[in-house]
Amino acid sequence: MNETVRTVGAKTIACAMLALTALCVSMPLRAEAAEPVDAGPFTVEGPEGGYVYENGKLVISSDGVTVLGMDGASAADDEGNDIHIEAGVSRVTFESGVSIESLTDERSTTLWLNGDNNAIQTLDSAxxxxxxxxxxxxxxxxxGGADITEATVSLTSSIGxxxxWKGGTLVLGPGAQARAITVFGGTLDLSHVNAVDPVWMNGxxxxSAAVxxxxxxxxxxxxxxxxxxxxNRIVANATIDVYSDGEKVGHLEQDGTVYYTATRSVTFVGFDGEVLKAEHVRLFQPAQAPAVPExxxxxxxxxxxxxxxxxxDMIVAARYEALSAPPDNSSGNPDDPSDAPGNDSSGAVPNGPSAADSHAPAAGGRATGASAESSSLSATGDPFAAVVGMLASLGGIGGAAGLFMRHTMRKSS
Structure with missing residues (x-):
């Protein structure tokens, strides 16, 4: 009994293996991808017969074609770099650095972008x-127009x-025009538009509340x-984020104005660099200066x-100027000559001329009073004056006076 079961089981397994082998043989094998070839200025990969380069144009007639880039040697020649996509094609893939003079799309073909730096000067689509x-x-x-999902499209001229859609980005450059733009998610990049030359469009x-x-x-x-x-202008809601230079700076109000929420720090410092106040101020709003200590x-x-x-971000410093030194008014009486600027109570002139120079006459002038008399006496050069002075200092006033009179009479005779 067991032997019979083993025999039947072995036959069943053998039949199953034969059936599986036959099924595998009957299944078509997946064709290997064709090697990249140069088609005019383009490097192309795709099924045989799916594309042809003729009359200065790459004609794509089936799905599965990928334009890998530009053939440098051929691109240097004057070969045309136009592409024509026939109506039966649903998708064409582009890698990086593909430069197309004119692309004609007979249908609504999906242009799948795997890489960057691609360019189409003119897109003609039904x-x-x-x-x-x-x-x-x-x-x-x-x-025609364009539906953008995930990819980034930069427009430099006119479009319908x-x-x-979600994940897509439309970049409008200077001189761009559009019939109408609808952004249901994704990004509208206006950072290259000059305010003095805005983009024109109907509306x-x-x-979108959902995206x-x-x-x-x-x-x-x-x-x-x-x-x-x-x-015609519609801003659906006030949850549209606004970015500048890579920074989220606020949101778009429904009237189209930008409400800035990003802030900058403003620090006020005083005389010795001490911080008087530090605050965060919303962009393009005024800061409030603090009181300044004397x-x-x-x-x-x-x-x-x-x-x-x-x-x-700013650091704003207080500016000061040194005051002039006030006069020293010791007596508090402005009419007292001793309190005049530059004189002390003893009559000396600080940082001025010496006491010996204080009685010198002005240039071209004449000294007056006792100082003039003393000056005249000392200017005679008579040595007798010195003797009289010495006797007077020793107390011989009478003798000095008599001596002075005889001397005077002798001189007069």
Whole structure:
């Protein structure tokens, strides 16, 4: 019995293996990817017969074609770098650095971007072209419209209707124009738009309650109307984040103005560098200066910075000027000559001329009073005057006077 079971089991396994072998043989084998080939200025990979380069144009007729890049040697020649996608193609993949003069899309082909630095000068599409993938492309002008999901599309000229979905980014450059823009998620980048030359369009609608949406603007933009000139404007909600220079700086109000929530630090320092006040101020709002303590011998002149519209972190220092030294009015009587500036109570002149010079006549003038008489007497050069003075100092006043009279009579005779 057991032997019979073993025999039947072995036959069953053998039959199953034969059936599996037959099934594997009958299944078509997956074709190996074709080797990349140069097709004009392009390097292309795809199924045989799925593309051809002729008459200066790469014609793509089936799915599975990938344009890997540009062939440097051929691209240096004058070969055309146009691409024509036929109606039966649903998707074409582009890697990095693909430069296309003109791309014609007969249908609504998905352009899948795997890499960056791709460029299409003119996109001619019968319907809206779908642009997807993690890469990026710059489009000069587009006769139709575009649906952008995940990919980054930079526009430098005109386009029809553009819809940006979750994960997509539309970058509008200077001179860009659009019939209408709808942002249902993703990012609208206006950071390259000059406020003096806004982008023109019929209308725009930005925001979705279900999907995060953001707008990128130049630093200091007051509102989106500075950057887009449109007849019809809709900002769906006030939860649209606004970015500048990579920083989240606020959100977009429903009237299109930017409400800045990011802050900058402002620190006020005093005479010796001590911190008087430190605060965080919302961007483009004024800071409030603190009271300034008095510093003996110095006058406060103001602050060394402008802080009425704060746009950066700041340290603002107080400015002081030294006061002049006050006069020394010892007696408190302004009419007292001894209290005049530069004189002390003894009559000396600090830091002025010496006492010997205090009676010198002014240049070209004449001394007056006792000082003039003394000056005249000493100027005679008569040695008799010295003798008279000495006798007077010794107490011989009478003798000195008699001697002085005889001397005078002798001289007169």
């Amino acid at each position: 319907r809206d072209t779908v642009v997807r993938g993690p890469g990026s492309v710059t489009i000069g002008s587009c006769t 209707n553009v819809t940006v 725009y609608s930005i925001g 995060a949406t953001s707008v990128v603007v130049p630093f200091g933009t007051a509102g989106i109307d500075e950057l887009i000139s449109a007849t 510093v003996p011998g110095y006058e406060f002149l103001g602050w060394d910075g402008v802080f009425d519209r704060v746009s950066r």
